[in-house]
Amino acid sequence: MSGIQESIVIRTVVRIMVPFIQIFALYVIMHGASGPGGGFQGGVIFGAGIILYAMIYGHKEGKQRMSDKLNRILSSSGVAIFAVTGISCLVFGGMFLQYGVVPLLPDNPAVVSRLLIDVVEIGIGITVLAVMISLFFDVSPPETDEEELPASEEAGQ
Amino acid sequence: MIWILDITLLLFLVVCAIAAISIKDLLSAVIILSAYSLIMAIVWVEMQSVDVGFTEAAVGAGITTVLFIATLARTEGRSED
Numbered sequence: 001m002s003g004i005q006e007s008i009v010i011r012t013v014v015r016i017m018v019p020f021i022q023i024f025a026l027y028v029i030m031h032g033a034s035g036p037g038g039g040f041q042g043g044v045i046f047g048a049g050i051i052l053y054a055m056i057y058g059h060k061e062g063k064q065r066m067s068d069k070l071n072r073i074l075s076s077s078g079v080a081i082f083a084v085t086g087i088s089c090l091v092f093g094g095m096f097l098q099y100g101v102v103p104l105l106p107d108n109p110a111v112v113s114r115l116l117i118d119v120v121e122i123g124i125g126i127t128v129l130a131v132m133i134s135l136f137f138d139v140s141p142p143e144t145d146e147e148e149l150p151a152s153e154e155a156g157q
Numbered sequence: 158m159i160w161i162l163d164i165t166l167l168l169f170l171v172v173c174a175i176a177a178i179s180i181k182d183l184l185s186a187v188i189i190l191s192a193y194s195l196i197m198a199i200v201w202v203e204m205q206s207v208d209v210g211f212t213e214a215a216v217g218a219g220i221t222t223v224l225f226i227a228t229l230a231r232t233e234g235r236s237e238d
Contacts, residue, residue, distance in 0.1 A: 028211075036207040044215045051223055132220055140227035 005056055014056045021049035029125045033117045039124025046125065047132030054136065063137070071134045078127030085120050163203060169196050181235060187225040194218040 005011075025046035032038030054062025086097045094101030099116040100109035173193040180186050194217030201210030 036211050038208070041208075041211050041215050044212075044220055048215070048219050048223075051220075055223070135224060136227060139224050139231075141230045 005058060010056055014052055018049045018053050021052070022046055025049065025125075025129075029121050030118060032121045033114060039121035040128055042121070043125035043128030044132060047129040047136075050129070050133050051136045054133075055140075059137065059140070059142070066133050068134070068137070071130045071137075075127050075130035075134065078123045078125070078130065081123030081126065082120055085116055085123065089116075159203075163200075166196055166200050166203065170200065183229055183232075183235060184226070187222060187229065190225070191218050191222040194221070 025042045027042075028037035028045060029039055029042030032042065050062070050066055053065065085099075089098045089101055090096055092101045092103060097120070099113040102112055102116060104112045104115070170193065173189055173196060177186050177189040177193060180189065194213055198210045198214040198218065201207075201213055
């Protein structure tokens with residue numbers, strides 16, 4: 001494991017690739033209503049980007065970006081976004097998640113519906129990404145302190 | 158529908174499934190399961206179900222493999238039976 005983590009090629013490639021993975025995840029989330037994709041898939045891809053970072057740069061670096069507290073806040077706030085959107089439809093007299101009744105734009109309920117579908121997808125995505133990352137942090141083995149560099153690798157080069 | 162492609166993919170699928178449950182080394186089994194998921198994703202897309210294929214590729218071949226390997230790192234990695 002430490003041999004992989006020391007490799008400069010892998011570290012550089014991961015550092016360059018993670019922003020693109022995250023942009024792609026946002027694209028998947030936002031196009032969930034009109035094409036393939038959606039909140040779940042986008043959240044999984046976003047989480048996979050951060051898991052990749054945490055795998056290569058180590059748990060400590062990963063937890064600096066995505067601490068347990070932040071994970072907890074995100075995983076519950078995504079559910080809250082979903083619930084608030086659904087219940088606000090109830091408040092305005094419709095069914096649960098019947099977006100058209102929310103009077104954001106009273107003359108154009110179709111636009112409101114499309115907007116609120118995106119809000120719900122974002123909520124799902126936030127929850128899924130936080131749960132995936134916390135699953136990885138819980139399941140993967142705790143790191144040993146890497147004070148000894150493998151000497152054979154140095155000699156091999 | 159290209160039926161030769163379908164038959165080939167399903168054949169690979171069966172071979173991967175049998176190999177994944179019969180192999181003793183658990184790391185190899187996880188990697189074969191990941192290959193199974195990837196082929197399954199291609200089969201879903203071939204059956205015009207892009208959304209399910211997307212999920213299969215992201216969850217089955219991506220996250221599940223990572224979680225399995227992370228779990229294997231805590232065990233001895235060989236099956237007894």
